[in-house]
Each structure stands twice: as structure tokens, then as C-alpha cells.
Amino acid sequence: MIKNILILCLAILTVPVAGxxxxxxxxxxxxxxxxxxxNVLLLDTYDGTTSGNDGKFSFTTTEQGIQTLLVRFIGFxxxxxxxxxxxxxxxxxxxxxxxxxxxxxxxxxxGAFAAxxxxxxxxxxxxxxxxxxxxxxxxxxxLNTLPGTQKVGESGRLFVRGGDGNEARTFIDGMVVLDAxxxxxxxxxxxxxxxxxxxxxxxxxxxxxxxxxxxxxxxxLVLDSKDEEQLTRTDIGVLSVGADVxxxxxxxxxxxxxxxxxxxxxxxxxxxxxxxxxEKAPVSVEGSSAYRQRVGDTGMFKVYGNFNHTNFSLYHxxxxxxxxxxxxxxxxxxxxxxxxYKSALNxxxxxRTGISYTLTENKMKQGVLNLTDKDEGVHAKVVFDxxxxxxxxxxTGTEVITRHYRAAVDTSSFTPGFxxxxxxxxxxADIYTSNKxxxxxxxxxxxxxxxxxxxxxxxxxxxxxxxxxxxVSLAYGKFRQSPNNEWLRWDNELDAEKADHYILNYQLIxxxxxxxxxxxxxxYNELIKFENGNSAALTNNGSGYARGVELFxxxxxxxxxxxxxxSYSFLDTERDYLNTxxxxxxxxxxxxxxxxxxxxxxxxxxxxxxxxxxxTSGRPYNNPNEGRFNxxxxxxxxxxxxxxxxxxxxxxxxxxxxxxxxxRDNIFGYxxxxxxxxxxxxxxxxxxxxxxxxxxxxxxxxxxxxxxINQLPSL
Amino acid sequence: xxxxxxxxxxxxxxxxxxxxxxxxxKYTENMQKNINAVYSAKSVEEIQTxxxxxxxxxxxxKTKWEPFYYASYGYLMMAVQEKExxxxxxPLDLALKALEKAKAVNPAESEIxxxxxxxxxxRVSVDPASRGQQYSGLAMQNFGKALGLNPNNPRALYxxxxxxxxTAQFFGSPTDEACGTLAKAIAxxxxxxxxxxxxxxxxxxxxxxxxxxxxx
Numbered sequence: 001m002i003k004n005i006l007i008l009c010l011a012i013l014t015v016p017v018a019g020x021x022x023x024x025x026x027x028x029x030x031x032x033x034x035x036x037x038x039n040v041l042l043l044d045t046y047d048g049t050t051s052g053n054d055g056k057f058s059f060t061t062t063e064q065g066i067q068t069l070l071v072r073f074i075g076f077x078x079x080x081x082x083x084x085x086x087x088x089x090x091x092x093x094x095x096x097x098x099x100x101x102x103x104x105x106x107x108x109x110x111g112a113f114a115a116x117x118x119x120x121x122x123x124x125x126x127x128x129x130x131x132x133x134x135x136x137x138x139x140x141x142x143l144n145t146l147p148g149t150q151k152v153g154e155s156g157r158l159f160v161r162g163g164d165g166n167e168a169r170t171f172i173d174g175m176v177v178l179d180a181x182x183x184x185x186x187x188x189x190x191x192x193x194x195x196x197x198x199x200x201x202x203x204x205x206x207x208x209x210x211x212x213x214x215x216x217x218x219x220x221l222v223l224d225s226k227d228e229e230q231l232t233r234t235d236i237g238v239l240s241v242g243a244d245v246x247x248x249x250x251x252x253x254x255x256x257x258x259x260x261x262x263x264x265x266x267x268x269x270x271x272x273x274x275x276x277x278x279e280k281a282p283v284s285v286e287g288s289s290a291y292r293q294r295v296g297d298t299g300m301f302k303v304y305g306n307f308n309h310t311n312f313s314l315y316h317x318x319x320x321x322x323x324x325x326x327x328x329x330x331x332x333x334x335x336x337x338x339x340x341y342k343s344a345l346n347x348x349x350x351x352r353t354g355i356s357y358t359l360t361e362n363k364m365k366q367g368v369l370n371l372t373d374k375d376e377g378v379h380a381k382v383v384f385d386x387x388x389x390x391x392x393x394x395x396t397g398t399e400v401i402t403r404h405y406r407a408a409v410d411t412s413s414f415t416p417g418f419x420x421x422x423x424x425x426x427x428x429a430d431i432y433t434s435n436k437x438x439x440x441x442x443x444x445x446x447x448x449x450x451x452x453x454x455x456x457x458x459x460x461x462x463x464x465x466x467x468x469x470x471x472v473s474l475a476y477g478k479f480r481q482s483p484n485n486e487w488l489r490w491d492n493e494l495d496a497e498k499a500d501h502y503i504l505n506y507q508l509i510x511x512x513x514x515x516x517x518x519x520x521x522x523x524y525n526e527l528i529k530f531e532n533g534n535s536a537a538l539t540n541n542g543s544g545y546a547r548g549v550e551l552f553x554x555x556x557x558x559x560x561x562x563x564x565x566x567s568y569s570f571l572d573t574e575r576d577y578l579n580t581x582x583x584x585x586x587x588x589x590x591x592x593x594x595x596x597x598x599x600x601x602x603x604x605x606x607x608x609x610x611x612x613x614x615x616t617s618g619r620p621y622n623n624p625n626e627g628r629f630n631x632x633x634x635x636x637x638x639x640x641x642x643x644x645x646x647x648x649x650x651x652x653x654x655x656x657x658x659x660x661x662x663x664r665d666n667i668f669g670y671x672x673x674x675x676x677x678x679x680x681x682x683x684x685x686x687x688x689x690x691x692x693x694x695x696x697x698x699x700x701x702x703x704x705x706x707x708x709i710n711q712l713p714s715l
Numbered sequence: 716x717x718x719x720x721x722x723x724x725x726x727x728x729x730x731x732x733x734x735x736x737x738x739x740x741k742y743t744e745n746m747q748k749n750i751n752a753v754y755s756a757k758s759v760e761e762i763q764t765x766x767x768x769x770x771x772x773x774x775x776x777k778t779k780w781e782p783f784y785y786a787s788y789g790y791l792m793m794a795v796q797e798k799e800x801x802x803x804x805x806p807l808d809l810a811l812k813a814l815e816k817a818k819a820v821n822p823a824e825s826e827i828x829x830x831x832x833x834x835x836x837x838r839v840s841v842d843p844a845s846r847g848q849q850y851s852g853l854a855m856q857n858f859g860k861a862l863g864l865n866p867n868n869p870r871a872l873y874x875x876x877x878x879x880x881x882t883a884q885f886f887g888s889p890t891d892e893a894c895g896t897l898a899k900a901i902a903x904x905x906x907x908x909x910x911x912x913x914x915x916x917x918x919x920x921x922x923x924x925x926x927x928x929x930x931x
Contacts, residue, residue: 037760039767041774046745048771050764074809231852512801606886650886 021085024058025092027051038073100390105435106465110473110505111208129196133610134641139192145595147550147567148206151616152588154668156189162546162573163218170221173340175356178377183332187687200226207501208475211426211442211459217481228292229255233704240697253294260287275690277315284310299343308334319673319685329365353382373407396427416489421449436465450492469510475503487528495540498525512557522546527577542577564598584630585620592617607646614639621669624682637666653700663692762789781913783817800841825865826915832857872900873922894930
């Protein structure tokens with residue numbers, strides 16, 4: 001009997017219960033077009049199928065009662081519906097709604113050049129910055145080959161769309177850097193303090209940027225530092241101008257990296273004759289350290305610190321009498337500390353918070369005078385990002401920037417300076433109507449203690465996808481930045497300088513080829529101006545405009561193993577500010593900038609060879625022997641730079657670069673004497689490159705367990 | 716009376732075992748059918764259909780790592796078949812996403828770790844110049860980790876041989892190390908028996924092909 005019961009029991013358990021039900025229908029998108037390949041299933045069962053080329057599906061199930069029918073396909077929102085299996089379900093029509101997703105959705109590209117290895121839709125990669133010939137691994141140097149920048153060879157800073165070098169601000173992990181460039185003798189280019197290989201993403205905006213970034217009039221350079229390193233390694237660099245050693249230690253969820261470098265350009269300058277009468281050419285010691293820690297599933301904690309000590313001295317010769325010279329000695333100390341934390345709070349919200357500290361101190365001896373100035377700043381910030389729905393993303397935050405600045409001369413007890421506190425809040429929403437259209441609207445409120453006033457600056461951008469690979473973007477925004485330390489220290493009541501940006505952009509990316517065209521109009525207001533030419537009486541009465549058209553084309557498809565890009569910028573700008581008697585084109589602005597960057601990898605030679613050609617049309621300078629102010633033009637600037645990276649062994653790289661290969665005598669402008677000579681004219685002297693060429697040779701060795709790791713990305 | 720009291724208990728126990736056995740058979744049977752299909756699938760559409768089936772099984776069987784492992788493998792094959800390099804990333808993202816689900820079930824499975832390395836390896840091919848460093852490092856790290864979990868994982872050995880070969884070729888150095896690893900891989904393919912019918916069994920032909928073309 002037991003046997004019989006058992007058999008019966010097994011039979012019940014193994015034989016499918018009678019009553020198969022058929023489910024069939026069609027899967028379509030919102031427009032009624034069939035969706036093939038969709039997964040159609042009953043939740044928590046094996047039963048289901050894939051929709052065919054016509055979107056139709058049909059399957060049978062032995063499940064009973066009320067079950068959940070689930071349909072999903074990439075690019076669409078999941079479809080769920082309770083379904084009654086007591087009767088056949090035929091002729092089901094399942095309409096999938098489009099999902100707004102990063103891979104497909106339109107992005108705002110007006111004014112923005114993003115370089116990232118993570119996001120694959122960017123035009124630039126971190127490596128591109130490091131391997132651009134002529135840039136000598138300087139971020140600003142590489143960005144100078146992009147449209148929107150004007151090459152100012154004697155400065156080395158970024159000059160964007162008629163703005164001066166102070167109007168482009170650098171942010172690391174969202175935190176401002178007060179002084180992003182190293183010290184340099186007057187009329188010699190300075191280098192950025194931060195090396196490109198530290199960052200996984202670079203976003204270079206030439207206007208119309210997010211409300212998150214304040215205190216930047218013309219441009220925001222937003223750098224995202226790398227997350228934790230995966231591999232323990234030691235890197236050694238032997239350079240023609242110094243040496244550096246770096247060590248990285250990686251743990252399961254954390255990493256620490258430290259680097260120390262010594263740069264001494266003296267032997268090189270002894271070898272190659274320099275235009276500058278150096279007493280002691282620049283020598284610097286630099287150290288940096290970074291710690292990364294993953295916290296929980298989504299948290300990332302980062303600390304980065306950097307110090308630099310640089311010293312040089314030189315003789316400045318009088319224009320009229322070359323034997324009359326002034327001794328100048330400069331020591332610069334720089335410290336930067338940045339801590340940030342990022343984490344998801346829940347499914348909807350995430351938080352980013354950080355604090356940064358910058359100290360920059362200059363001690364200058366000019367003849368018998370001792371001049372010092374010191375700028376100390378703290379920036380604290382907290383930002384919340386929320387995906388309110390798949391169509392609305394909200395970003396809101398608040399920040400405080402405090403700056404303490406003092407200048408001093410040993411002959412006077414007066415110490416001009418300021419203590420500035422800027423408190424600001426911003427909110428910005430990205431609203432998608434579909435994957436084709438997005439609107440970003442927001443504003444930034446800033447309160448400044450020196451003026452005891454608050455301002456609100458609106459920022460708006462729109463982007464529309466015109467086809468599969470083309471899109472149009474529009475942007476408008478108001479921007480403000482406190483006057484330069486040089487002016488604010490004399491008059492604490494000076495208002496911030498202001499700019500309005502209007503940008504229209506079209507971008508087409510197809511098959512590893514990118515084409516971009518952008519046009520803009522900018523107005524400047526409340527620029528600092530000398531009253532009646534007197535630099536002791538400062539006002540906010542200056543103004544100006546800038547407008548232009550820019551083209552960019554990049555192709556890494558047509559020529560095998562090669563990659564090139566071409567940029568052209570046209571700029572028309574005038575400013576009535578500082579000492580100008582009326583609106584003129586400023587000395588740093590050039591009407592035409594053109595550059596071609598070419599990189600070719602020769603696998604047989606194990607080498608990458610790169611070349612960059614840059615052309616900048618003549619820049620204005622003021623010739624006091626002439627009637628009209630700033631009306632003279634230099635001849636054009638041209639430069640052909642080359643670099644070669646050779647990888648003889650997986651862990652060894654030999655790097656060579658040479659700027660201005662053809663040795664062209666580029667002239668950036670002219671200085672004039674303050675007094676008339678015997679013939680009644682002001683004597684002049686050209687501002688030239690310190691040497692026609694800069695030749696650099698380096699050898700980089702990487703020691704790690706995995707021998708195939710090298711420093712290529714850091715070059 | 717005593718006898719009667721025990722009967723329901725025995726029935727229940729036997730019933731439970733029987734039910735479990737049939738459920739497992741259903742799992743094995745369905746998986747085997749789809750595993751065979753994914754190995755022989757030719758077109759992207761075909762693979763998509765099979766991947767969908769794996770995902771259905773994976774969602775019903777929350778304690779099994781194999782369904783999402785094979786779903787991931789399917790997406791990886793889609794990426795391999797894609798001719799245009801810029802379009803490989805989308806299926807690779809899906810492959811990684813599916814593999815994450817398998818990993819959540821069994822984080823210490825050597826096969827899962829090796830497949831993750833394989834995904835990184837294909838990532839390199841999209842843009843070797845700017846991705847080579849990061850992703851080949853990650854791939855090698857995964858193969859090393861997979862071999863730590865199972866020193867005789869033939870797929871981890873074969874993939875590692877591929878990476879070593881690529882590096883050696885690039886630098887013009889001897890390929891002895893790569894071919895040595897390949898020999899170990901082929902030995903492992905010959906000597907290790909699959910643990911069960913659902914254990915990954917792909918890769919032997921690829922290894923033999925590599926031997927034929929590169930390590931003769």
C-alpha cells in the first residue's frame with residue numbers, strides 16, 4: 001500500500017499538471033515599431049521567449065493563477081504586468097517606453113571639451129593630453145591645441161576666447177585651486193602644477209559651464225582625479241632636467257601613491273644659450289601624495305597633497321642701457337591639500353563633499369627691495385546629486401571660499417590685502433524629454449563679505465540630437481570673478497568682474513571621426529579700469545566683448561595607426577579696461593589660431609611619433625611712438641614641435657621631445673622705454689622665446705610584479 | 716496505528732527529495748540545452764535569444780551562478796562578433812553586468828574571475844593605445860586571481876597565454892613564456908574533467924588554434 005501511495009505521490013510531483021496556457025502578442029516601442037530580441041518571461045519561472053524580428057512572441061506555460069509578465073530590452077524601461085493564466089492570453093500588445101540612458105542620450109556639448117577614459121563618448125582621452133607634441137606633458141599646453149584657446153607663448157597659461165590668463169580657473173575633484181601654475185620669470189612660460197596622468201577625466205569648458213563652478217570668468221578646467229590604483233609599482237624617471245621617483249601601493253580597496261621630484265634646469269641652460277640673463281636658473285623640489293579608500297559599496301574617499309619649492313634669480317637689463325641691470329630673486333612656496341568624499345545615499349541621491357586648502361607664497365628681492373605676497377585659501381563644498389526620475393536629474397550644493405591675502409614691502413609697514421569670504425549656493429536640473437532632447441537650467445547665488453552683497457547668476461543649456469550622431473547645443477550663462485589680487489588688495493570694495501556667454505554648437509561623431517563647429521558671443525562688464533589712467537584710482541567701469549567661430553576635426557580612422565586633429569579659432573575682441581584709453585584688442589588676443597596635432601604609432605619601431613604645428617596671427621602691442629593705442633601687430637607665431645616615445649622593453653620608455661624644431665624666432669611683443677631717447681623716440685626691445693628650442697630627453701622605468709606595466713600613460 | 720502515523724512523514728520526506736530532484740533536472744536540462752546552443756550560435760540575434768533564456772533561468776534560480784555566467788559569455792561573444800570596434804563597448808557592458816550577478820552568488824569561482832579578465836581583454840581591442848595599460852593590467856590581474864582559486868583552470872591559462880603572447884610580440888621579445896603557458900593550458904584542457912555537466916567547457920579549440928598559428 002505504501003508503495004502505491006509513493007508511486008502516486010511521485011506521479012503527482014513529476015507529471016505536469018494538465019492545462020497549458022498560451023501567451024502571445026507583440027512587443028513595440030512607443031511609435032508602434034516592433035522591438036525584436038526582447039526577453040518576454042513570467043517572473044520567477046523558466047517560461048518565456050524572445051520576440052522575433054516582427055516583434056511577435058508566443059509561448060506556453062503550465063503555471064497557474066496570477067503571475068507577473070515581464071518584458072525587457074536594452075534601451076527600454078522594464079515592462080511588468082500581472083496576468084491571469086486561467087485563460088489563454090493572446091493578442092497581447094506590449095508597448096515599451098524608452099529609457100533615458102547615458103549611452104544613448106544627448107549630452108550638452110556647448111563650450112565643453114571632455115577628456116575621459118571612462119565615458120566613451122568624449123572626444124578626448126587622458127592619454128591624448130599626455131602625448132601631444134609641444135605640450136611637454138603640460139595640461140594647458142595640450143589644451144592649447146583645441147579651439148577656443150589663444151596661444152600666448154610667453155605665459156604658458158590658458159587664454160580662452162578673449163579672456164586673460166586669470167579668467168580660466170582649475171578645479172580638482174570639484175575644489176578650486178587658487179594658483180594652478182608654477183612660478184616663472186616674467187615673459188617666460190609657466191607650467192601647470194598638476195600632471196595629466198593624475199587624472200582620469202578632464203573637462204575643459206570654454207564657456208557656458210555648469211552653475212556648480214563659480215569664480216571663473218571665461219573658462220573652467222575641471223579635473224577628476226583617479227580612483228584607487230590597482231597595481232603596486234615603483235616608477236623612476238631620469239630626465240635631462242632632473243629626476244623623480246614614485247611609488248604606488250595597492251591594497252584590496254585602497255591605494256597610496258607618493259612622488260618626489262627634483263628639477264634643475266641649470267646644466268641645460270649652461271649648455272644652450274638663453275635669452276635671459278640668469279644668475280641662477282630655476283631649481284625646484286616637489287612632492288605629492290595621494291591616498292584613496294573605497295568605503296562600503298559606493299563610497300570613495302580621496303586625499304591629495306602637493307608641495308613645491310622653487311627658486312631662481314636673474315638680471316633684468318634696462319632697455320636704454322644694457323649695462324644697467326636689476327637683480328631679481330624669486331622664491332615660491334606652494335602647498336595644496338584636497339580631501340573629498342563621494343557616496344550614494346540611497347537609490348535616488350548621492351553626495352559629494354570636499355575641502356581644499358591652497359597656500360602660495362612669493363618672496364621676491366628686486367634690487368634692494370624685499371617684496372612678499374601670500375595667498376591662503378580654503379574651499380569647502382557639499383553637493384547633492386539626485387535622479388528624481390529617469391528624466392530629471394537635480395544637482396544642488398553649497399560652498400564657502402575664504403581667501404586671506406597680504407602683500408608687503410620691507411620699506412613700508414603698509415600691507416595691502418584682503419580677507420574675502422564668498423558663500424554660494426547653486427541648483428541645477430537636467431530635464432530630458434527623450435533621449436533626443438535635454439534642457440539644463442539652474443542658477444548660482446553668491447554672497448561676498450567685502451561688498452556685503454549677494455548676486456544670482458542664471459545658467460541655461462539645451463541640447464538636441466538631430467540624428468544618430470549629430471547634435472546641436474545652445475548655452476547661456478552669467479559668470480563672475482573677483483578682481484585679480486593685484487587690484488583687489490588696493491581696493492577691497494571693487495565689485496566682481498562679469499561676463500555673459502552665448503554659445504551655439506554643432507557636433508557630429510561618426511566612426512571615430514569628430515567634427516565640431518561652435519560660435520559664441522560674450523560681453524564683459526564691470527572690468528577693472530584705471531580712472532583717468534591712474535592705477536591708484538580703480539573703478540569697475542571697464543567693459544568689452546568677444547565673438548568668434550571655431551572649428552575642430554579629429555580623425556583616428558582614415559590612416560592606420562594614426563590619429564590627428566585640426567583646430568581653428570577666429571576671435572574678434574575689444575576691451576576698454578585697465579590702462580587702455582578706449583576699447584582696443586588686448587595684447588594677449590590673436591585673431592587667428594590654427595593647430596594640427598598628428599600622432600603615429602609604428603609597431604615595428606615600437607615607437608609613437610608625434611608632431612604639432614601651431615600658427616597664431618600677429619598680436620597687438622602698444623607702440624608709444626605711434627598715435628593709436630595698442631595698434632601695432634607682431635609678426636605671426638609659428639611652431640613645429642615633435643616628440644618620440646620609444647618602448648624597447650615593456651617596463652622602459654625613452655622619451656624625446658623638441659619644441660620649435662625649425663628654430664623660428666617668435667616674437668610675442670615689444671617692451672618700450674619710459675623715456676624718449678636723444679632722437680625723440682622710445683627705444684624698444686622684443687619679447688622673445690628664452691631659447692629657440694627646448695629639447696627634452698627622459699627615461700622612465702617601471703618596477704612591478706607585472707612586467708608589462710609602464711609609464712606610457714604618464715608621458 | 717503506529718505505522719499509519721509514520722507514513723505521512725515518510726511520504727513528505729520522499730516527496731521533497733523527489734521534487735528537488737525533478738527541479739534540479741529541469742535546471743540542468745534547460746541549462747545544458749542553452750549551453751550547447753550558445754557554443755554553436757552564429758548570429759547576434761541567435762545569441763540574444765539564448766542570453767534571454769539564461770537570464771530567465773538565472774532570475775528563477777537565485778542560488779545558481781551558471782545562468783548569468785553564460786549570459787555574460789553570450790554578450791562577450793556578441794562583442795567579439797561585432798566588427799566595428801566602437802560598438803563593442805555596449806555588449807561588453809552587458810557582459811560585465813551579467814557577470815556581476817553571477818559573482819554575487821559565488822564570488823570565489825575561478826571561472827567567473829577568468830571570464831571577467833576575458834571581458835577586459837576584449838576592451839583593450841577597442842582602443843589599444845589609450846586602454847592597453849589599464850585593461851591589460853586588469854585582465855592579467857584577473858587571470859592571476861583565477862589561477863589562485865584554481866591553478867588548473869584551463870581557460871585562465873589559455874587567456875593568460877594570449878596576453879603574454881601579445882605583449883611579447885609587441886616588444887619583439889621571445890614568446891617562450893606565452894607558449895609555455897599555452898602548453899600548460901592545453902594539458903589542463905586534456906586532463907581536467909568537467910565537475911558537472913554545466914561546468915564551462917569552452918576554449919580548447921581556441922587554445923589549439925593558438926598553438927597551430929603561434930606556438931608551433
